[in-house]
Amino acid sequence: MKRILFFLCIVCSFMSLAQTKVGGIVVDEADNPIAFANILFKDSSEGTITNDNGRFYIESENDHQTLIISFIGYETIEFPLSGKVNYDLKIVLLEGGEQLDEVTVYFGKQSKKNNPAIDILKKIWEKKRQNGLRKFKQYQYDKYEKVEFDINTIDSALIKSRVFKGLEFVFQDLDTSRITGKTYLPIFLNEKFSKVYGDNVMPDEKEDVLGSKNSGFENNQALTAFIQDMYQEYDVYDNYIEFFDKSFTSPLSKTGVDVYNYVLTDSTFIGDKWCYNIIYYPRRTNELTFKGNFWVNDSTFAVKNINLEVTKSANLNWIKEVYIEQEFEVMNDSVFLLKRDYMLTDFSFRKKEASRGIYGKRTTVYDNHKFDIPKPKQFYKTKSNQFDPLVLTRDDVFWQNNRLERLNKDETGVYKLLDTLKTVPKFKSYYNLVSILGSGYIEIDKWNIDLGDIYSVFGFNDAEGIRLRGGARTYFGQNDPWRLEGYFAYGFLDKKVKHGFSGKFLLDRKSRFILSGGHRRDVEQLGLSLTATNDVLGRSIASSSVLTVGANDRLTNINLSTVNIEIEPLTNFRMRFGGSLRTLSSALPNAFSLDYIDADAPSGIASEIKQFDINTTLIYTPGKKTIGYGVEREDINDDYSTLLLNYTKGLNGFLESDFEYSKLQFSYTQPWQVGGFGRLLTTVEAGKTFGEVPLGLLNVVPGNQTLFSLYNTFPNLDFYEFVTDTYTAVHLEHNFNGRLFSRVPFLRKLNLREIIGLRGVWGELSDENIALSSPTNIPLRAPSDEIYWEYSLGVGNIFKILRIDFNFRGNYLDNPEARPFSVTGSFGFSF
Template identity: 30%
Template sequence: MICKNTFKRLFFIALLFVSTTLAAQNTVVTGVVTDAGNKKPLGFVSVSFTGSTIGTNTNDAGQFSLRSAKPYTQLKVTYLGYKDAVVAVVPGKEQVINIRLFPSAQQLNEVTIQAGKRPKYTNKDNPAVELIRKVIANKDKNRPENYNYVEYKEYDKMQFSLSNLSDKISEKKFFRKYKFVFENRDSTSYAGKNLLPIYLVEKLSQVYYRKNPEVTKTVLLGEKGVNFGPAVDNEGVGQYFKHLYEKVDIYTNSIYLLGRQFLSPIADAAPTYYKFFITDTITTADNKKLVQLSFTPRNTNDVLFEGDIYITLDGNYAVQKAGLTINKNINVNFVRSMHVDQDFELNPDGRYHLSKSNTYADFGVSANRKGGLFGIRTLTYKNYIVNKYQPDVLYTPDINLEDDEVKHRSEQFWAENRLDTLTTAESKVYKNIDSLTHMPSFRRTADLVTLLFAGYKGFGKFEVGPASTFYSFNPIEGFRLRIGGRTTPELSKRYYFEGYGAYGFKDERWKYMLAATYSFNAKSVYKFPQDYLRVSFQRDTKIPGQELQFISEDNILLSFKRGTNDKYLYNDQYKIDYVHELENHLSFNFGARKWVQTPAGSLYPFQNGPSTIFNNLTTTEFSAGIRYAPNEQFYQGKLFRIPIINKYPIISLDYTAGLKNVLDGQYSYQKLRARFDKRFYIAPFGFSDVTLEGGRIFGTVPYPLLDIHRANQTYAYVIDSYNLMNFLEFVSDRYASINIDQHFGGFFFNKVPLFKKLKWRETASFKALYGGLGNNNNPALNSSVYQFPTDGNGVPITYALGNKPYMEASVGVENIFKFVRVDLVKRLSYLDHPDVAPFGVRVKIKFDF
């Protein structure tokens, strides 16, 4: 059981993400804007504090809400075709002001003719649309990539805070020891938000761009961030937050935020999906003319923005300022609001470059405006230089500074080079978190939370886990217990050791794995770029066609399987692997393996005739591979890394050679495999993950060495497997496949009130596998190879693909309860095989925004 004090500490961690509303002395105005004639609400009316840049637009119901910590005394309300309105405001108070707008004379005539109806929005003869088309036509010349050379300094600050946390929490007896943390508040930076910073990372970089040949080089000059201690994966947290808050380039067609692809308001197709309105004409302090262009989605359920952009009238039609707000009606989890503000500065040649981009979001479990998490990413650009030639050597990939030097810059360095200022609360967060992590009570609690959520229990130089594999079961081993662990970088950054031991109570056999890894670049073997040599031995069971992984093969959740599941192999693998990654994300791998396979369950024994029996199959292999994943990013942790899927392709090619009479190898053969993966973003229709794969085997081999296609007999939906194919059902010595997994992100369901309220999202998939088997590898035509397995009645259970492909398709719903995906899968071919299901329901667990 968890003791009382430990429970309190766990409660403290959880309570950091729950709070109550804190009243602030701000000017808060809410209300509804209506047509003075017909009393109908007016959507997308511009409402702002007079003399400020703080403004908003009304929603479809005419509602608006404005907040400011400054004592503004007036509201200005403007809408195309209506007279401007200026309304008095009481500063420092919360108030409701409903506003009626009177049509201009010309608009009044139109209203009279149309019996009080507003004119239908159209792109034809619309000056706002004509203006946005000029912006689109001039996009390329207004981007930095239009120059031959560009260089600048980039300051990247990412901060997360608990918002509107009650003052009373620090007075609780248990939390008094942490009072110094709760007192560090910021109530002035964002209207209506009382922020308690808990996470802060700063990075300063020098960026160089060259157009021909195109290359961008970023040199990290300094990095500084909070450290929650060894129990928390600080790098992994940072990479995850950074992925949510990608850099925003308004000149691209799509803008990536929160794992979703938003159509930019100046995308090529923007006039098709957005409504545009000329809201105002502004003269800047240097006497330049700007047009304030407001925009809103035509369909408020689509993954689009709303807001304002300010366009220059100097012939360049450049964006000089932008305010983008995520449309609140779209299907996004836990995000109450998200906003992007961008400012552009003038270059000597009269064009503009991005000088500051500020993205902030309010996260919370509930939709109300109480406590939650408030995240801010601010990017500041200075020392902007264009068309300054730099020698080619500057653009070659290298690492100019060691990580330790970059991460231990002095306070004087940051005071002299920080391109933005820290708030008082931000400046204290480093010291506060450092003090917190040195408190034994906090460290014990964080360690326990890591075990509960990550599955590992840390002991400094090593850790035990994962907890999900401690117990599992299968028909061959029966009840299976396992314990494992691995060393951490605290022991060494060059040497890593990992292993596990397991015991099956039915077969009464021990299974185990031992591995030792040496890192040549003195970095964690989980960090990019990898450069390591690993030696390992593993003795364990596996299902033919399933990859034998060190960690996940005996996860308790995968123990539940459908149909007959008694086709197993005992495996002994002796392996040597070398992996080398380059800075350009091109990687190479080389390996050697001795592999002994022993049949178990209904696969026993191997035989190539009625009387010739083989107790095991021994092979010796040499392998080599190449992989290219341009611009690949990772959720990078101390002891793991998970690729972040983006728009760039991943291409891999692998070669394996079987060596006969080497270390008892029984067969000589060659295998080739190629794979292509890419995510295609189709804003606003979501995205599609596409995988193309092909393979070829040269030589004569028994069926355990053929390509045994990835089947799935669990009740989980597995993206990379055939979910209605039985284990060992199909084998090939040549094959090609396509896998398409489409996520619509609620594009259709958002138009159905019930589904929209539930925030369900649609999915669809299609998988096709073409393949075949040469006469030399077909036991019906060549008696020297192993006979295919049969069931107890002698009916074959393994087949070669014929003239038609294996196909299956699915439709599904994801985001059920925020993390469940359910698919109805239909098998489309080879329905005459025994024990196959034409339909199936499969479930996948995946958290996503």
């Protein structure tokens, strides 16, 4: 997701068929902007509100001659429109507004008591479970979705820039956004039609995608995954609306009264239903909140339509505006169903009005609802594949029959525009550059291989010195049933060549039966994870970190061969069986020893471990969503839990293996959205080794001597400071997303984010295992006297990309060279 965001920024740096368009500013008699003023076309329900700076833009497909502008405490005025297009208007409101006949209006800072808007809100809470799809045992409906990306704020400077020299034709058909009033140029369009089935009794739901169509980026699963991750489904009736990895308090939330002001401003018929209009806006700045208004029915208290706009002060990065509209359809006197959902996001480096950016627009239309038609449980287990060639090659007749909302002029032109652009060499160059930066691989189409990844080319450690690495992988398409990958690396200090090769083969698509294997000979910093993997191409950041704390010399030569089979008998439940043969030895014997007592060795001491293991791993990831059907798939969310159970059996004597032992390990990782208080990430790990094994096969409590903040490690522990054969560890990390700092006046505008962490580990190490590794030159100790623990206080979102953690050691301060305090950090793009 982060790399795709970078793709959007790169494109940024380098178009509605409305009859009436109006834009301008609303001010008071002292020329001060009036925020949240109501703007409405006369004799219609089409309207908007002004933003924080008093500015507004509104458009309609109908002809209108008059605007109605109102705000509590001011006189309501009717403003005549001189033509179909009216820009840069300045509308002055006079103080002393009249009360409406139908309702009582409160103004100023809104009280939570004796407020009719909040009385209505309470009725919404009582009735929300009785409205919509929840009212029925089963439901099904048609769903049509279109997602569009546009370059916005087009001006003459951009058109004449060197970046678009030779591409001027793309600017021939610019248009204006009905939300922001900015010119834009469409560059991407995705359409999807599907049928959705649900059962509220089981409960269960499934979506069968029957057609999918992209403009310009066919089958680009990385882009599709980003879109689906960014535009997750949400329900305005929920207490919190989640998108961009953040939880925004819904204006319909039971906790909304603590963060929003509510004002009852109007009541009228919408269709044949009498509805109230309520405006809401934040009580404080810099919180994850919205501003806007909604219409609610006076008897069912179901929302008829609602708009939500993220406030400009909200603690969000790379996003200037988010605007949401939802319209609900009246099925009968008591059932209101979501009919249309529109969301516009303005991605930009800066939040200034004139800054250029990328629009991301999603429109979802729902129709043809049917209820109480039961389906067997097996029906919901059979999932459709949206990347099936049949789904991707639907003809024009299919789309004409199944588009629940027609394409406008600009959207229709996107397909033609992209077909033309793909024939222009300069555009191909731009696309290739963005693809390389996003994926990390350089595509060589004529050979069907990718070179890379480019982010692993350079490294450094004490054993190898400067290290260079080059690699490649086969790539025929995004859904390849098999993939080969490999690399070579060279260390300028040890003057040795390293390598790694792997292959994966999808033998059965339905059960995802995969055969894989590989071999690696390299230098690695082991012990960065209690639950180790046998990934032959993986490499930790600690193995190549340029800057470290203390002596980073406990590196290992590893010669690893693996073969595995994997199957997914149930969705998100994987079973992996395999074997591995590895040889381990110290990469710097004078500083770090893996020696152990070996009666068969000439000297009675061996410095190399040769071990064959059989592994069985069960992985369950409930809630995980993926796309694609090849041997490698794309994840489209990161809010799922992961449960892992691993059993390892070491065989003595087989392939000259040295040790007989068993190891059982378990881990459980769960992210939690804690309402408006941010995101908590938790991990619990436990394991035990049965039998006598040397240091190289024990469980090392993962220390961290790098300057990077690495989750699941202990930043104040040195590598190999604690070693165990039995352990239990807990990691907790909570990101408040600026909830606390937003209440501190001098910190509020910095949009910083507070992070706290707490982690602990308890473990034992048997006397037999200590004695077996007694020849090693590092002390072997386990945190058995008491739980070793640390805590950290972090500040994130510094300059939007930097996070700094201050880490404190809780105990075991008497250990040799114990580090009571450390500072770590990380860089990254996040919303």
